Amino acid sequence: MRIILYLGKGGVGKTTVAAATALRSAQLGYKTLVASTDIAHSLADSFDIPLGATPMQIADNLWGQEISVVADIHNYWGTLQTLVSKAMTGPGISNVVADELSAFPGMDEIVSLLHINRQAKERAFERVIIDAAPTGETIRLLTMPDTFRWYAGHVSRLESTVVMRALKPFAGRLLQGPAEILEAVSTLDAATAELRATLSDPSISSYRVVLQPEKMVMREAERAISYLGLFNYPVDSVIINRILPEEAGESDFYRQRQGIQAKYIELIENNFRPLPIWYAPYYAHEVVGLEALSQLAMDCFGPSDPGAIFYRGILQEIVETPDGGYLMRLPIPFVGRDDVRLRKRGDELFITIGNFKRELILPTVLAKRRTGGGRLQDGMLEITFLPLEAEPAVSN
Structure with a gap:
């Protein structure tokens, strides 16, 4: 399947x-x-x-x-929606309005x-x-x-x-x-x-x-x-x-x-x-x-079967570090140099490794953090994202 x-x-x-x-x-x-x-x-x-x-x-x-x-919704939602709809009807709320309001977002x-x-x-x-x-x-x-x-x-x-x-x-x-x-x-x-x-x-x-x-x-x-x-x-x-x-x-x-x-x-x-x-x-x-x-x-x-699985593997992995930061791992095959240059602008991350260049869009959890550097290890690029800086206390 x-x-x-x-x-x-x-x-x-x-x-x-x-x-x-x-x-x-x-x-x-x-x-x-x-x-x-x-x-x-x-x-x-x-x-x-x-x-x-x-x-x-x-x-x-x-x-x-x-x-x-509309054709399928009652197969999964009908019982629960009916119960909630009945519970909501009352003075000022018609059956039609209650039925609309009972739909789960x-x-x-x-x-x-x-x-x-x-x-x-x-x-x-x-x-x-x-x-x-x-x-x-x-x-x-x-x-x-x-x-x-x-x-x-x-x-x-x-x-x-x-x-x-x-x-x-x-x-x-x-x-x-x-x-x-x-x-x-x-x-x-x-x-x-x-x-x-x-x-x-x-x-x-x-x-x-x-x-x-x-x-x-x-x-x-x-x-x-x-x-x-x-x-x-x-x-x-x-x-x-x-x-x-x-x-x-x-x-x-x-x-x-x-x-x-x-x-x-x-x-x-x-x-x-x-x-x-x-x-x-x-x-x-x-x-x-x-x-x-x-x-x-x-x-x-071409002659390939379009239903085949064309790639298996992780495209990116994001894990939280003990200090409240994050580590992003990206597979970067066939790149052997160790000097990794990173430049971040908003939710965009620009990666340069020798002649290799890549632009990456960051998820929100990383976009608001500063990068702490990157390194290549066993065909993986590991990029650290620092913990969020503490907000300054507001004096009265």
């Missing part, structure tokens, strides 16, 4: 790449589902075939689906992910290809299992606390039927725990970032990989999409655009090491329909 999730900035072509990957996988004989978790679905437009909330067959071995949260993301996990668990498909929402929404989606489990753990412990026992006489209907609520939370928590294990298992799940050779797109992709690393989600490759062909034209416009793309392609190749990088051309025609998607898959992946 393989789950491959494509993410990237809106408009970079991740829907098209996901569709092409799924089609090629099906052509290789794997029973494949391609599903969209983006609220603004465009997967059906890519295939030029209507799709719905349940899997619909597109071609031999290939099914497509545009996941509907982020439940739409949880339901989308649980739907993906259900496909994996049932083993109905050998491969599930996910066309995800734009990067920011997808990162939020992928952090929801950890967030929900934190809340669920606290809710499960709440019944036995002194505070809960003290509040019971005053809380009225909100605390009626706590056993049902706790049972519903426990069921959802168990499903979310299984989901988290599936999404972080590198033998099952892979994450791929689609980007175009442009500065803003590249920076957002770097941030995405940084945050995926924090949550131990395995990234196995990067796809550079819409690369202008060399024979595009002799005009100044095309030469300038090709020059800009060449600069950022080189940066991407340096900044995303050691991930494999795939290259997809910019076509004169729209990439719509099975024939065009099949061509894209061959131009991007």
Whole structure:
């Protein structure tokens, strides 16, 4: 079973790449589902075939689906939402308003992910290809299992606390039927725990970032990989999409655009090491329909199976040190020099080792700290981040 999730900035072509990957996988004989978790679905437009909330067959071995949260939400959330909704109704609050207010923040993301996990668990498909929402929404989606489990753990412990026992006489209907609520939370928590294990298992799940050779797109992709690393989600490759062909034209416009793309392609190749990088051309025609998607898959992946695992290993590791600082470890293969130069600007870190240069986007926990130096050891670059300086005392 393989789950491959494509993410990237809106408009970079991740829907098209996901569709092409799924089609090629099906052509290789794997029973494949391609599903969209983006609220603004465009997967059906890519295939030029209507799709719905349940899997619909597109071609031999290939099914497509545009996941509907509304269609699935009651499978996981119905019992708990009904109980909370009933508890909230009363003077001044209609049933409709109570039902809206009872929706747990982020439940739409949880339901989308649980739907993906259900496909994996049932083993109905050998491969599930996910066309995800734009990067920011997808990162939020992928952090929801950890967030929900934190809340669920606290809710499960709440019944036995002194505070809960003290509040019971005053809380009225909100605390009626706590056993049902706790049972519903426990069921959802168990499903979310299984989901988290599936999404972080590198033998099952892979994450791929689609980007175009442009500065803003590249920076957002770097941030995405940084945050995926924090949550131990395995990234196995990067796809550079819409690369202008060399024979595009002799005009100044095309030469300038090709020059800009060449600069950022080189940066991407340096900044995303050691991930494999795939290259997809910019076509004169729209990439719509099975024939065009099949061509894209061959131009991007060549004879390789796009459902294979292209990279195994840690892209970055961040550990807290006993003094309150942090240590970041990055694999830097084939670089043997020891003089490491670091320059930090906001959340950007510039690394220079001899002729090797790399720019890195830091997660928030490191962006606000000063670096304490770096060293190469056994193919790993270790960078220290100092403890936060104590805030000066405010005098009265």
